[in-house]
Amino acid sequence: MSENNLKTLKEKMNRYLCPPGNGVFTVNTAKERKEAFWKQLYGSSLGVHEKWQADMEKLADSKVALLGIPSDCGGGILRGANWGPLFLRSELIKEDLKYHDLGDVRVIPHLLLDKYLNQETIESCRKALYQDGEFPLPVSPLSITEDFCNSYYATFSDKKLFSLGGDHSVSYPLTKSYLKAKKAQGKKVALIHFDAHTDLLEERMGIDICFGSWCTHILEDLLSPGHLIQIGIRSSGHERGHWENKFGVQQYWAEQVREEGPSKIADKIIAYLKQNTIDELYISYDIDALDASYASATGTPELNGLSPHESMIILQELAASFPFGGADLVEVAPFLATDLKGESPEPQTTLLSATTLIRFIISKMGED
Numbered sequence: 323m324s325e326n327n328l329k330t331l332k333e334k335m336n337r338y339l340c341p342p343g344n345g346v347f348t349v350n351t352a353k354e355r356k357e358a359f360w361k362q363l364y365g366s367s368l369g370v371h372e373k374w375q376a377d378m379e380k381l382a383d384s385k386v387a388l389l390g391i392p393s394d395c396g397g398g399i400l401r402g403a404n405w406g407p408l409f410l411r412s413e414l415i416k417e418d419l420k421y422h423d424l425g426d427v428r429v430i431p432h433l434l435l436d437k438y439l440n441q442e443t444i445e446s447c448r449k450a451l452y453q454d455g456e457f458p459l460p461v462s463p464l465s466i467t468e469d470f471c472n473s474y475y476a477t478f479s480d481k482k483l484f485s486l487g488g489d490h491s492v493s494y495p496l497t498k499s500y501l502k503a504k505k506a507q508g509k510k511v512a513l514i515h516f517d518a519h520t521d522l523l524e525e526r527m528g529i530d531i532c533f534g535s536w537c538t539h540i541l542e543d544l545l546s547p548g549h550l551i552q553i554g555i556r557s558s559g560h561e562r563g564h565w566e567n568k569f570g571v572q573q574y575w576a577e578q579v580r581e582e583g584p585s586k587i588a589d590k591i592i593a594y595l596k597q598n599t600i601d602e603l604y605i606s607y608d609i610d611a612l613d614a615s616y617a618s619a620t621g622t623p624e625l626n627g628l629s630p631h632e633s634m635i636i637l638q639e640l641a642a643s644f645p646f647g648g649a650d651l652v653e654v655a656p657f658l659a660t661d662l663k664g665e666s667p668e669p670q671t672t673l674l675s676a677t678t679l680i681r682f683i684i685s686k687m688g689e690d
């Protein structure tokens with residue numbers, strides 16, 4: 323770890339990030355919820371910014387860091403995943419889990435990626451975020467995330483990152499930066515993607531990086547498209563063969579997981595990964611991979627999905643064979659609880675399902 327890299331990272335943390343749970347810009351809205359969380363985290367809701375800054379010194383001591391990206395500008399059906407990080411942290415804090423909370427990316431809710439912006443907008447947003455319009459820093463949540471992650475991995479090549487979305491577009495900069503870092507380390511990585519949808523559009527209404535298209539564009543950063551393995555698919559305009567033939571990805575649809583059982587699916591994936599001499603895995607978990615009865619508080623809840631138990635079996639078996647080098651869990655939108663079957667209290671059911679998965683993934687990331 324170089325001191326220069328650490329200095330740059332700390333500067334970026336101060337500019338790009340804010341205290342955990344504070345990334346959705348509000349004046350009064352959700353104040354009680356934020357304060358209740360900070361009381362649990364810091365013992366008081368006063369002096370939060372200073373406590374968060376002082377905490378940065380502890381980053382060097384922990385193996386896994388948590389980053390919130392409360393952006394839902396890359397979504398497009400029902401939004402609300404910007405509140406995922408705050409609500410999920412309020413559950414995670416009850417767990418005995420080891421991680422350093424980096425905080426949230428500061429999100430301008432109308433922006434997605436800097437390449438979609440004109441110079442005038444970039445400059446005015448730079449003034450709003452950094453008080454210095456001339457300083458050439460990114461302003462959109464996905465662009466900030468990528469630059470931050472690049473600095474993080476440049477500073478700590480052996481540390482891991484678990485990120486909370488946000489809509490699924492946030493996984494694009496997260497995986498891009500991660501894959502770049504691993505390539506530099508000479509490690510072969512596969513991307514394990516849990517989702518009801520393939521996210522394999524080339525563009526959606528002219529936008530190339532969004533919740534429905536991020537996977538297509540990350541393929542070029544993988545050593546082989548077959549290193550993208552999708553699990554839980556069931557809502558798609560095409561059959562599995564279409565996607566596998568067109569892109570060379572691998573898919574295990576939810577129906578196949580039910581028919582063959584999660585353990586057999588995990589065996590197949592592990593055999594393939596070993597054959598491909600994969601060193602480690604990145605897990606990207608869209609909560610809508612789960613059946614809507616376990617996770618309705620999301621932008622596109624879908625029935626006939628995986629159960630948390632089936633997911634856990636696959637994750638446990640994968641973790642027994644490969645280290646988890648990085649992960650994210652996205653698309654938890656607590657205000658969108660639809661309670662499709664009228665059986666379970668929402669958004670609590672979705673939050674608890676997500677927490678079960680996060681707890682397992684973070685604890686495995688900390689073990690390796």
Ligand SMILES: [Mn+2]
Pocket residue numbers: 490517519521533608
């Ligand atoms: Mn997705």
